[in-house]
Amino acid sequence: MSMTTKDAAPDPTDRTWTGAVRRLLERRLPLNHILPSRQPFFVGSWVYVFGVVAITGLIWVIGSGIVLAFFGPGWWHVSAVGRFVNSVHFWAVQVLFIFVVLHLWGQYFMASWRDGRATTWVVGVVVFVVALVTGFTGYISQQNLDAQWIAISAKDGINATGAGAFFNVLDFGQMYGIHVMLLPILVTTLVVVHVLQVRMRGVVRPIDATPSGGGTKPPGDAAT
C-alpha cells in the first residue's frame, strides 16, 4: 500500500531525528513517485528509453564483473567460460556507454535541467565522468597487451596533473582494486541518487509548455 501525505502527517510528539528523516522521505519520495503507474503523456518518446537501457547495461556490467572478480583477473585468459563472461562484460560496457551518451545528448536537447532540476543534471554528468574512470581502470586491468600499453601511454597525462603520485596506473593491484570495488560502488550509488532525483521531481515539462488547464484527452489514450 502506498504511503499518502495524510499517513505521513507529522506527530507533534515525535521529535526524533529518525522521525524527521522519515517524514522528509515520505514527503519528498512517496512510493507513487518511485514506482509511478501514470505519467504525463509526453513521456511516450524513445528518448526516455535511453536512460533505462543504460541502467540495464550497467546491471549486465556489474553482474558479469562480479563473476570475473570472483574468479580473479587471470581466469578469463585461460578459461572458455571466463572468456565468454569477459565478452559479456566487454559488450555490456559498450552498450552502457552508447546509451549513456545518447541519454546525455537527449537530455541536453530537452534542457532537462529546467524547473529546479539542475542538480539532477550535475549528478548525471558526475556519473558519466566516474563511469569513464571506471572504464579506464577496467581497460588497465585486462592483463593483456592493450592494458600494458594503455597504462604506459596514460601515465604521462595523469602524472602531469600530479595525481600520478597516488594514482599509479602502472600499479595493477591499485587499479584492479579501484576498478572492481571502489568505482562500481560509487557509480551504483550515484546512479541510484540520479534516478531518485528524477523520480522525486518527475520528468521535466516540454520546452515552452503551456498547460491548458487539465482534463484534456491526450492522443491515443483511452484511459483518461
Added chain:
Amino acid sequence: MSKPSSDQDTYYRGIPTVPYDLLKEIILAFVASAVVILVLAVALSSPDIAPVTIQAWAGQDPIDLVTTATSELAGTSFSAAYGPPYSNGSDSVQAIGPFAPQSWAGNAVHLDAAQDFVLGPLGTAAVGNPDLASALGAYTSADDATRQGWLSAYTDALGAASTQDGNVVVAKGNYGPVPVLMANLLAVARSGGLDAQLIAGGQFFATNYTRPLLFMGDGGYLAGLAESQHLLGSQWGMMNETGSYPGQAWLWLYSMWYQIPPYDTAPNADLLVVLTMLGLTLMLAFVPFIPVLRDIPRWIPVHRLIWRDYYRWQQTHATRPDG
C-alpha cells in the same frame, strides 16, 4: 491508485497523463539489452592479445633491450630522467609557466633506473658467476667519467650491432665491462628472470608492475607492437582496442586534442589536454548555469521532434477558449 503529491500535481497541471508501467519497461529493456550483449559476446567474443614479457622482448629484439638497458645505466632513458613521481629528474615534468602540479607530490616511486633495471638484477645473477661479479665490481668501482665513456662508446656501437645466436655483437671498442654486463643481463632476461625480479622487487606477493612497465616502455619493442595495433597516441590510440574491436570510443574528444595544434607539438601537451578536458567537463556539468550553452536546446529544435506529439496536442488545444 494513490494520487501523486501536490508538487507534481501542480507541475503537470493541465497535461494529461497516460498509463505507464515502469517495471515492465525496465524488464523489457533488460531483456533487449541481454539479447544484444549475449549475441555480440557469442559472435564476436572479446579482444585478448597476450601481454609482452621482458623474456619475449629479449628473444625477439635483443639489440633493443640491450640499448634500453645501456640508456638506463647512462641515465639517459625516458624513465631515468623522467622526474616526479618516478625519479628526481625533470625531463618529463610538464608545466604552464610556474604552474607545475607534477612536481607538487614529489618522487613517490623512488625509481633508480640504473640500479633497479640493471645493476640490481645483475647483482643477484652474479651469485656463483665470478666473471659477472668481476665485471660488476669493475663497473661500480670506476668513476663517473669513465663509466659514461664506456656507455657512450657502447651506445654508439649498438647502432651497428648484429645478433648471433640471440646474443648482441658489436664492433671492438673501449667499452670496459659493459659488454659482459649486457650479455649477462640479456641472458637473465631470456630466462625470464628479469621479469620476475622487476615485478617482485624483493617481495613475495606482487601486484605492482611499475618497474617492468617503465623498463619496457623505455624500449622500442613494445611501442612497435602497440603501433602495429594502432594504439599510439598519434593513432588516436587512447580510444582504440587491439584488433578490430571497439575501444574506449567515448575518449574521442580526449584523443582528438593530441592530433591538432597547438597540442600536437607542445612539450606540455598532456597538461594542456588534461586542463582543457577538465574545463570542458566543468562546463558540461554546469551547463544549466551557463548562458548560451543552456539556451542552445531552444535554438536547435530537437525538442520539437522529441515532443512532437505534445506540441501537436498543444497547438490543437491552444485554440480552445479554455485552453
